[in-house]
Amino acid sequence: MGTRKKSNPVENRDLKGTERHGADAQLSSLTGGIAHDLNTVLTTIYGYCELALESLSDSRENENYIRRIIAATDRAKTLTGQLLDLSRRATQEKVPVRVANVLADTIDFISPSLPKGIRINRRIRTPDASVMAAPVQLFRVFMNLTINAIQAMRAKGGTLTVTVDHAEPSDSPGETQKGSHVLIRFTDTGTGMDEETAAKIFRPFFTGGKEKGTGLGLTVVSDAVREMGGRISVISAPDAGTTFDLIIPDPFFGTIPEKN
Amino acid sequence: MAGVMIVEDDAALRELLKDSLEKRKYTVITAADGREALAKFRPSVVDLVITDLLMPEEDGLMVIMKIREIKPSTRMIAISGGGKAGPGSYLMMASKLGADHIISKPFLPSELVQKVKELLG
Numbered sequence: 207m208g209t210r211k212k213s214n215p216v217e218n219r220d221l222k223g224t225e226r227h228g229a230d231a232q233l234s235s236l237t238g239g240i241a242h243d244l245n246t247v248l249t250t251i252y253g254y255c256e257l258a259l260e261s262l263s264d265s266r267e268n269e270n271y272i273r274r275i276i277a278a279t280d281r282a283k284t285l286t287g288q289l290l291d292l293s294r295r296a297t298q299e300k301v302p303v304r305v306a307n308v309l310a311d312t313i314d315f316i317s318p319s320l321p322k323g324i325r326i327n328r329r330i331r332t333p334d335a336s337v338m339a340a341p342v343q344l345f346r347v348f349m350n351l352t353i354n355a356i357q358a359m360r361a362k363g364g365t366l367t368v369t370v371d372h373a374e375p376s377d378s379p380g381e382t383q384k385g386s387h388v389l390i391r392f393t394d395t396g397t398g399m400d401e402e403t404a405a406k407i408f409r410p411f412f413t414g415g416k417e418k419g420t421g422l423g424l425t426v427v428s429d430a431v432r433e434m435g436g437r438i439s440v441i442s443a444p445d446a447g448t449t450f451d452l453i454i455p456d457p458f459f460g461t462i463p464e465k466n
Numbered sequence: 467m468a469g470v471m472i473v474e475d476d477a478a479l480r481e482l483l484k485d486s487l488e489k490r491k492y493t494v495i496t497a498a499d500g501r502e503a504l505a506k507f508r509p510s511v512v513d514l515v516i517t518d519l520l521m522p523e524e525d526g527l528m529v530i531m532k533i534r535e536i537k538p539s540t541r542m543i544a545i546s547g548g549g550k551a552g553p554g555s556y557l558m559m560a561s562k563l564g565a566d567h568i569i570s571k572p573f574l575p576s577e578l579v580q581k582v583k584e585l586l587g
């Protein structure tokens with residue numbers, strides 16, 4: 207079983223896939239980290255105020271003081287919310303992102319938690335394939351698909367294979383010439399699903415009825431891929447696993463990207 | 467009374483949550499990270515786990531996945547203060563991995579206690 211320090215891929219450093227490592231990214235990391243830690247401190251302040259209020263007998267004066275502490279904490283909570291918004295805005299900006307590197311971040315992040323009997327294989331045929339995306343958004347897409355695959359394979363174990371390649375013309379009919387899109391394929395050997403279920407999985411609040419969750423994961427994935435100018439499709443069958451194909455424009459195809 | 471495990475790396479918050487639940491007569495075990503949580507979980511009687519998500523060593527997502535394997539009937543609440551990817555992001559992952567309920571920090575202990583009560587029936 208591996209260990210993961212608090213500095214995980216998306217928390218305290220830039221995603222490796224990001225080409226730009228500027229002051230914005232550092233500021234975003236800093237504000238996100240401060241807001242996270244402050245929210246924990248604020249929970250403690252709120253909590254002891256609440257416990258103190260419950261323990262007061264009839265001391266009006268003390269009650270008044272504690273309510274003032276709570277009011278001040280409310281203001282601090284608003285500030286941490288603003289810090290998180292600032293951090294999120296900075297990370298939602300679209301930049302050139304190397305797909306293989308964000309995939310590596312995702313696998314690094316999830317690997318320590320992988321249940322026994324489940325493996326993740328990478329087939330990176332185009333290490334430089336890049337898309338225009340917010341790195342955190344692409345990370346979320348990969349995390350969602352990876353977690354879905356793990357859930358589908360949890361009972362019997364299995365292998366998730368993630369392939370990164372340039373899309374062939376047949377993969378994106380009538381849209382582009384060869385190679386101007388990147389294909390990201392997630393194939394698991396899990397339980398799979400029938401045609402009727404597969405047709406509904408991108409709908410909001412559809413959970414398939416077996417797993418816990420908000421039912422928003424694949425809707426979020428689908429929306430994010432669309433925002434990157436791409437599309438997502440699924441092929442699945444009961445007991446035959448599931449394959450998700452993401453085809454996203456690669457505006458840098460044929461150029462030599464700056465190494466990060 | 468039911469057994470509750472609190473997994474939180476911030477010592478002050480960990481103590482607060484412990485005090486809040488012990489006041490309601492729950493038996494409380496605490497752990498400062500996921501590794502300690504798993505070591506204490508096996509020999510203990512734990513009906514519900516409250517876990518932070520971003521912690522040093524083993525984190526909360528791993529705690530949720532492992533405990534779902536070890537004892538699937540355990541009820542779980544994930545708490546998070548956010549970070550660069552946003553609190554919703556981590557909490558959504560926790561929910562997908564099997565948390566019964568998710569709460570964003572900051573929150574009031576009464577909110578958490580109420581949820582513990584509901585989940586333990």
